[in-house]
Amino acid sequence: MHDVAKRAGVSQTTVSHVINGSRHVSPQALEAVQRAIEDTGYVNDSIARSLRTGKTGTIGLSISAMSNPYFGTFVHLIERQVTDDGMSLILVDTHDDPQRELKVTSELLARRPDAILLAPSAEPERTIDAIARRSIPMVLIDRVPPWAPDDRFDAIGVENTEAMSAVVEHLVALGHQRIGLIAGKRGLYTTEERVAGFETGLSVAGRASQGTVENGVEDDELDTHAVERLLASADPPTAIIGGNNLITIEVVRQLVSLGKKIPDDISLVSFDDFEWADLFHPRLTAVRQPVEELAERAVQLLRDRLTEPNMAGRVERIAPQMIVRSSTVPHPADA
The missing domain is CATH 1.10.260.40 (lambda repressor-like DNA-binding domains)
Incomplete structure (x- = not known):
């Protein structure tokens, strides 16, 4: 210098x-x-500066499923904001596995980040405890534990339950009496909330016994027979909901392989919009998650907690938007 x-x-x-x-x-x-x-x-010399200030100028991001376009966009938006704040982002992939989550997050902690953003697995308690013991500011993103708020962290996610219930309401209004849900990985908070919303929507419509749930992920891989099981039932659904964008794409592939046409034979909704959903034929009805707003609020919550580490835990929910396109039509009997 x-x-x-x-x-x-x-x-x-x-x-x-x-x-x-x-x-x-x-x-x-x-x-x-x-x-x-x-x-x-x-x-x-950032190392020398960190020794002098006790700060590394880094934010850790512990997240899963980096191959998922939704998370890829999320990471990009967070990285842009962190960089604009003059800091660097260190990224680790948990693969949605609690053991790996703890391992990679512990390795991340060894780099002494100033704060951590965590998209928790189905069993994140040990990881959350490890971060909290270091008194490192923490914000949970996308998946909100049912025991939140918790003073050790802030949390932000989508309002999954009401949004899924609204999807069911949309399909019931079109005359669909039998509806199937291909859900995400068991145990994830987003999966559990969407399944709960699905069941609530059916109950409100007086059709609690007319919905079927299949898990679209087995052993961390997409289940290639979930749709086949749904349609093989004695009273198969006339509409299917894909629990997230990757599951929806797999559902489309399976329907095509079974010779089913969308929406002539079966209506389809994706709980997650994506860049090319509007290019599908037919164009996909989808629940659009407010990923930009989620990323902005997550980083702002982290800024607040960096300023006041001992503040009370906060939980924020952001409502998604249902985009009705041409993949959902009235049930043929009511058309």
Whole structure:
């Protein structure tokens, strides 16, 4: 830094302000410092700074299913905000496995992040305890434990139960009496909430016995026979709901392989909209999750907790939006 300041003809304090963005400097000084940094190859020593300040300038993100487009978008939006705050993001993949979640998060803790965002597995208690013992600010994202609020963390997710109930209401209004749900991985909070919403919607419509739930994930892999089991029942459904975007794509594949046409033979709804859902034929009716708002609020909750680590735990829910397209039509008997 001394060499950069000498070459640029400014003080070391000015160089520090340019590097850290901590105070406005004149355009001339900014250009001189940037040119000197380029000429000298100077790199700010983040390790030395962390030893001095006790902060690493990093945020940990522990999340699952990186192959899922929904999570990919989520990570991108969070990374952009964290970078804009002058920090770096360290990403680890939990694969939705509690043992791996604890392992990779413990490795993440060894890097001393200033805070952690966690998309919890079905059994996250040990991981949450490990983070809390380090007194590291924490926000749970996408999946909200049923025991929240908890003063150890904040949590934000989609309102799954009411949204799924609204999907059932939409299908019942179209005359569908038998509805199937291909749900996500057992035990995940999002899965349990969506199944609960499905059952609530049927109960409100007076059709509690006319819905069937199949899990679309077995041993962390998509179940390639879930739709076949649904349609093989004595009274098969006339409408199917895909529990998330990947499951919906698998449902479409299975329906095609069984020679079923959407929506002529069966109506289909996806609980998750995705970029090319509007390009399907027919265009998919879907529940659009507010991923941008979720990411923005998650980072803001983390900023608040970094400022006030001992604040009471907060839980926020954001309502998704159902987009009705052409994959849901009135039941043929009522058309």
